[in-house]
Amino acid sequence: MATAKSWIKAARPRTLPLALSGILMGCGLAWFYDAVQAAVSVLAIITATCIQVFSNFANDYGDSQRGTDNEFRLGPTRTVQSGEISKKEMETGMFVVGGLSFLLGIWLVFLGTWSSSKTAFFSFIGLGILSLVAAYFYTAGKKSYGYIGLGDLFVFLFFGLLPVAGVFYLNAGFIFPEIFLPAITIGFFSTGVLNLNNMRDIDNDRNSGKITIPVRMGARKSRFYHLFMIFIGWASAVVFTLNHFHSPWQFLFVLVLPFFVRDLVGIFRIQNDRQLDPFLKRLALSTLAFTLLFCVGLIIASQ
Template structure:
């Protein structure tokens, strides 16, 4: 029987800062525009955490089924790969966490939409279901899109655009075109984490039939692609700040720029694929720090 320690390991806590960055960004932007809703914000954080854990369980399950998690993989040993959690236990785990995600998600969209638009309620419910399906079919199922190079697009949408813009709307009950720019930043940084993961596992993925973008592009072009995403992510938020500037406090997020630049330089020089693994956590935490300082700057700007 799987232990609590094994379930925590399967939940992959180091992925949670990245999952929460988009939610926090959406809440911070809602605050800046004077439309924050505390209940919506709390429910969004809980729902996003549950969906991320569900996604990690499904990823463990799918890669184990396809044999991608094997002795040649350079990343951390997964719980199903090691036998800590069985197939049947993981199915139950996915069912429970997926169910909780759906329940809290319903509460979230009800709190954020029902009082002013029933159609928006059903639209967000559909997006929530789509998020769960996307989390499952990334590596699980017979036609998992992560095995044909579509994972980057999914991460950009479901870690960047959807959480930032969606949470802003659920708080504010209206669209604000400018928030697309910070959403793009979080999307690119999140996709960068996936790209690092795929760069690390490029050889094993290729041998296992998992055709990620690094497998298609090669190691050198993958590093160029990674640098481009990080730089364009920064450009997007700088443009937003220039356009929406109310105070110099809004430039607080610039304090995290050295973290990104130093790691970009090191990644370009790293030749051993295994040595890329620490940069996944570093980029996740840098993205969270970027988001927190950006949102703090927004709050201070209108205080």
């Protein structure tokens, strides 16, 4: 029987800061527009955490089926691959966490939409189901889109655009086009984490038939692709701030820029793909720090 330590490992705690960044950004923007709801925001954070854990379970399960998790993989050993958690146990784990995510999602959407728009309620339920389906089919199933180079697009949508704009709407009951600028920021930073993961495993993915963007582009061009995403992410945040400038505190997020620059330089200098692994965690934590400082700046400016 799988141990609690194995389940925690399968949940991949280091991915959770990234999953929470989009939610927190949506909450911070809602606060800035004086439209935040505490119950909606807290429930959104809990729901997003459950969905991310479900996604990690499904990824562990799917890659073991495909044979991508093997002795040649450069990242951490996965639990199904190593036998720490059996496939049957992981299927049960996915069912439990996925079901909990769905129930929490219904509660969240009910609080955020039912009294104002039944159409919005059912639309968000549909998006919630789509997010769970997308989380499963990233690597699991016969039609897994992560194996044909579509992972970047789905991460951009489900870690950036949808959580930021969706949580803002659930809090505020309305949406502004400008909200999508910080959503683009979180989307590109999140996709950057996936890109680093795929750059690290480029050789093994190619040999396993997993055709990621780095496999298609090659190691060097993937680094420039990474640079492009980080640059556009920062540019989008700056444009939003300049267009909604109330206080110098709104540029508090610039404090983390040196960490992004340092890691970009390091990524271009690295020759051994295995050495890219620490940059995944650092970008995820830098994204969370960026988000927190961005939101703190918004909150101070709104006083």
